[in-house]
Amino acid sequence: MEFSSKLLENAVYEMSQLPGVGKRTALRLVLHLLKQPQGQTERLAKSLESLRKEIKFCSNCHNISDVALCEICANPKRDQSLVCVVEDIRDVMAIENTSQYNGLYHVLGGKISPMEGIGPQDLSIQSLVEKVKSGVVRELIFAMSSTMEGDTTNFYIYKQIQDQELTTSTIARGIAVGDELEFADEITLGRSIVQRIPFETSLKANG
Amino acid sequence: MEFSSKLLENAVYEMSQLPGVGKRTALRLVLHLLKQPQGQTERLAKSLESLRKEIKFCSNCHNISDVALCEICANPKRDQSLVCVVEDIRDVMAIENTSQYNGLYHVLGGKISPMEGIGPQDLSIQSLVEKVKSGVVRELIFAMSSTMEGDTTNFYIYKQIQDQELTTSTIARGIAVGDELEFADEITLGRSIVQRIPFETSLKANG
Numbered sequence: 001m002e003f004s005s006k007l008l009e010n011a012v013y014e015m016s017q018l019p020g021v022g023k024r025t026a027l028r029l030v031l032h033l034l035k036q037p038q039g040q041t042e043r044l045a046k047s048l049e050s051l052r053k054e055i056k057f058c059s060n061c062h063n064i065s066d067v068a069l070c071e072i073c074a075n076p077k078r079d080q081s082l083v084c085v086v087e088d089i090r091d092v093m094a095i096e097n098t099s100q101y102n103g104l105y106h107v108l109g110g111k112i113s114p115m116e117g118i119g120p121q122d123l124s125i126q127s128l129v130e131k132v133k134s135g136v137v138r139e140l141i142f143a144m145s146s147t148m149e150g151d152t153t154n155f156y157i158y159k160q161i162q163d164q165e166l167t168t169s170t171i172a173r174g175i176a177v178g179d180e181l182e183f184a185d186e187i188t189l190g191r192s193i194v195q196r197i198p199f200e201t202s203l204k205a206n207g
Numbered sequence: 208m209e210f211s212s213k214l215l216e217n218a219v220y221e222m223s224q225l226p227g228v229g230k231r232t233a234l235r236l237v238l239h240l241l242k243q244p245q246g247q248t249e250r251l252a253k254s255l256e257s258l259r260k261e262i263k264f265c266s267n268c269h270n271i272s273d274v275a276l277c278e279i280c281a282n283p284k285r286d287q288s289l290v291c292v293v294e295d296i297r298d299v300m301a302i303e304n305t306s307q308y309n310g311l312y313h314v315l316g317g318k319i320s321p322m323e324g325i326g327p328q329d330l331s332i333q334s335l336v337e338k339v340k341s342g343v344v345r346e347l348i349f350a351m352s353s354t355m356e357g358d359t360t361n362f363y364i365y366k367q368i369q370d371q372e373l374t375t376s377t378i379a380r381g382i383a384v385g386d387e388l389e390f391a392d393e394i395t396l397g398r399s400i401v402q403r404i405p406f407e408t409s410l411k412a413n414g
Contacts, residue, residue, distance in 0.1 A: 001300060004278060005271045008296075011258040014251040018236050029225050031295060033255065034262060034271075035317075041259040044221040045252035048240065051218040052248040055241060064212045064241075071211060088238060089215075093208060110242075 001027075062107040062124045064089050072096075072104060079103045081138035085128065085157065087111055087150070091143060103141070106131070111149040112156055120156055132161045139167040146173060172197075208234075269314040269331045271296050279303075279311060286310045288345035292335065292364065294318055294357070298350060310348070313338070318356040319363055327363055339368045346374040353380060379404075 001023055003009035008030065015026035033041045057063065058070035065071075072078060072092075082103025086092055092105050108123040131137060140161070144150035158168060174192030175184050184192075208230055210216035215237065222233035240248045264270065265277035272278070279285060279299075289310025293299055299312050315330040338344060347368070351357035365375060381399030382391050391399075 002303065004265075004296065004299070005263075005273045007254075007258045007261055007273060008271050010254040014247075014254045017247060017251070019239050020232075021236075025227075027297060029228075030255070030258065031297070032226050033259060038259050040221075040224060041255050044224070045256045047214075047217040047221045048237070048248050049252045051214045051237065052240060052245050054214055056212075058211075064215050066212045066214060089211065090234060090238070092211070096209065 057107075061105045062109060062127070063092055063105060077102075081136060082141070083128075083131070083137050083139070084141040084143050085154075086143050087145065095143065103139075108144075108153065111144060111147075111153040113149045123153070125157060125160075128157065129160045132164050132166060135165075137166050139169060142168065142170040264314075268312045269316060269334070270299055270312060284309075288343060289348070290335075290338070290344050290346070291348040291350050292361075293350050294352065302350065310346075315351075315360065318351060318354075318360040320356045330360070332364060332367075335364065336367050339371050339373060342372075344373050346376060349375065349377040 001012075003012070011030045012023060012026045015021060015029055016023050018026075021029070033044070056065055056068070058065040058073055059068050060073040061070060063070050063072070067074075079102050083106050084095065084101065084103055085106050085108065086095070087108055087110060089107060092107060095101050095105075106124070106128050108125065108128075110118050110123050112118060112120055112123065132140065142154045142157070144154055154170065161168075172195065173188060174195070175181060175188060181189065208219075210219070218237045219230060219233045222228060222236055223230050225233075228236070240251070263272055263275070265272040265280055266275050267280040268277060270277050270279070274281075286309050290313050291302065291308065291310055292313050292315065293302070294315055294317060296314060299314060302308050302312075313331070313335050315332065315335070317325050317330050319325060319327055319330065339347065349361045349364070351361055361377065368375075379402065380395060381402070382388060382395060388396065
């Protein structure tokens, strides 16, 4: 693409560095901004800059937070001995939306992925292991995505804490509520049979 | 969506104001930026801000340009009496890419669209009419998209200059080069038959 303006070219280039945004989309977005009031572009630029500069993470769970101890960790009504290990803030938001969980989180900030050059030292695993070893954790729930990388990360953490006295669990995998059995993939269906639960338990879960 | 950080919420909100970017995509993009070096976010913010602030338009064709008279308008080798009317800079770039056009452009900056509240006064139509009336234009080529809005815009301009002495034309519509006839839509195929051209002319166009 040849641009008639260096300013335009720069903006399109930087925009196209975002994941899933090609040159054409970047040009469309930038031209859209040009048609909007100048304030919109300024607000977008300012909000991104200040987020990147002033971003803070909760000292306990490593979730993005504006204060040193996030709202969840600071809440005395939440079970401090129950810790759910997740990949990033999106998982925290998803679980919080269910209103079914009353424990704390531990945000790893990614998963072990040799392909992308992400090793255990790039994630907040060390602080999790220390937290477990200090004895405050009664149960650790692994809620990583069920991919090769997620399983590897779970297993890596598990190996480091398996000699500690605590319960470890993973979230249940199975047919989604409301889904038809015939359309489920075999692995999920197989797992949901092997890991079946007592009928009385399911009745309780339904409300 | 409930966010654990006001900074994050702001950034996601501003990002989601872009066309085609929902809240989830915005969150994904913002989290991506957080994982990248701080410089990337700064460059993105700076480039958008300076584009929006320092943007200039060519005084002759209204295309985005860093100088008062864009490279195309300032090129003495180009035919100054041939003007192609287009919607925005993307159309200029597309036509320039063909290397088949040696005239100038006139960028309207949009098309007449009552639905979106865009009237003739929002586009650079007045300066085009003046340019035509000054007598420097020998031929005006309408290259707007063939939609209701594009046709309306073409017609609106045509009505204002029809008493002037100049040739007006529109770009040819027809089956794309390399396309099979059986898959073409009826309107395009119909037009390509009605507006057929002498075989000798097509031989010349092929090179």
